[in-house]
Amino acid sequence: MTDIAQRNGVFHFEDLHVGQRFSSGTHALDEAQIKSFARQFDPQPFHVDDDQARDTLFGGLAASGWHTAAITMRLMVGGVPLAGGIIGAGGEINWPKPTRPGDVLHVESEIVEITPSRSRPDRGMVTVRSETLNQRGETVQVLTAKLIVPRRAEA
Amino acid sequence: MTDIAQRNGVFHFEDLHVGQRFSSGTHALDEAQIKSFARQFDPQPFHVDDDQARDTLFGGLAASGWHTAAITMRLMVGGVPLAGGIIGAGGEINWPKPTRPGDVLHVESEIVEITPSRSRPDRGMVTVRSETLNQRGETVQVLTAKLIVPRRAEA
Numbered sequence: 001m002t003d004i005a006q007r008n009g010v011f012h013f014e015d016l017h018v019g020q021r022f023s024s025g026t027h028a029l030d031e032a033q034i035k036s037f038a039r040q041f042d043p044q045p046f047h048v049d050d051d052q053a054r055d056t057l058f059g060g061l062a063a064s065g066w067h068t069a070a071i072t073m074r075l076m077v078g079g080v081p082l083a084g085g086i087i088g089a090g091g092e093i094n095w096p097k098p099t100r101p102g103d104v105l106h107v108e109s110e111i112v113e114i115t116p117s118r119s120r121p122d123r124g125m126v127t128v129r130s131e132t133l134n135q136r137g138e139t140v141q142v143l144t145a146k147l148i149v150p151r152r153a154e155a
Numbered sequence: 156m157t158d159i160a161q162r163n164g165v166f167h168f169e170d171l172h173v174g175q176r177f178s179s180g181t182h183a184l185d186e187a188q189i190k191s192f193a194r195q196f197d198p199q200p201f202h203v204d205d206d207q208a209r210d211t212l213f214g215g216l217a218a219s220g221w222h223t224a225a226i227t228m229r230l231m232v233g234g235v236p237l238a239g240g241i242i243g244a245g246g247e248i249n250w251p252k253p254t255r256p257g258d259v260l261h262v263e264s265e266i267v268e269i270t271p272s273r274s275r276p277d278r279g280m281v282t283v284r285s286e287t288l289n290q291r292g293e294t295v296q297v298l299t300a301k302l303i304v305p306r307r308a309e310a
Contacts, residue, residue, distance in 0.1 A: 041225035070196035090249030
């Protein structure tokens with residue numbers, strides 16, 4: 001099955017198995033990106049102002065968690081080649097450590113559950129646990145997402 | 156307690172109670188915003204290309220779920236005035252319906268759980284359930300987030 005998937009470049013539902021792993025490329029995050037995202041979506045002192053950030057719980061400038069999530073998505077789009085794309089119904093997200101300027105992020109994903117759809121024989125639900133790590137190997141985000149993955153069309 | 160909070164403009168941990176509700180302002184989403192966010196963070200056909208989107212599960216252009224999450228954060232920053240800001244440790248997120256070009260979003264938040272910290276007497280954990288709704292009252296996102304909220308400093 002892996003051979004077929006690799007030949008097509010994408011994985012259908014029936015090509016996937018629990019324990020299967022995917023590694024992403026990297027994304028280098030800098031202060032300008034952190035502030036730009038935060039000004040648009042999360043304009044709080046600890047995400048936009050170095051001086052004010054020092055006196056907060058973060059103790060210095062940190063990326064918005066939603067910025068880390070968005071970068072993770074970008075890395076997964078490049079690193080988890082699912083047929084039909086990466087379509088999430090939802091999931092659980094945690095940020096055990098802040099993401100900082102200068103961090104180089106990558107994502108390690110593992111399939112933890114596979115559930116055929118009862119009502120829709122053309123697809124299934126695949127639960128993927130994705131850890132986003134920085135250049136020191138510290139986990140800055142854990143996302144356990146439920147993805148909708150199509151089956152291969154019948155011949 | 157609400158009086159004190161309102162006078163200061165922000166709510167500390169001890170000002171909050173289960174069932175307390177907050178309403179946000181609105182955000183009007185258009186096609187340009189959807190494509191701009193998606194090109195940067197979630198470059199998949201159903202988020203960046205109208206024609207290709209029609210033949211996907213979404214049946215037309217839809218915002219990235221992370222875009223909906225980021226807009227929700229922006230609305231919460233303006234609508235949930237917590238002392239110390241909105242600092243999330245993590246949470247659960249679901250997207251029951253797609254967010255579309257032309258949608259006008261707002262967020263309704265409700266406190267569902269309050270947990271004092273055992274190890275840190277200066278703060279506590281507050282669980283907030285936030286529904287993001289479109290102009291037709293349809294829920295496009297449900298986020299149940301665990302927030303860290305400081306107590307008022309001792310006099």
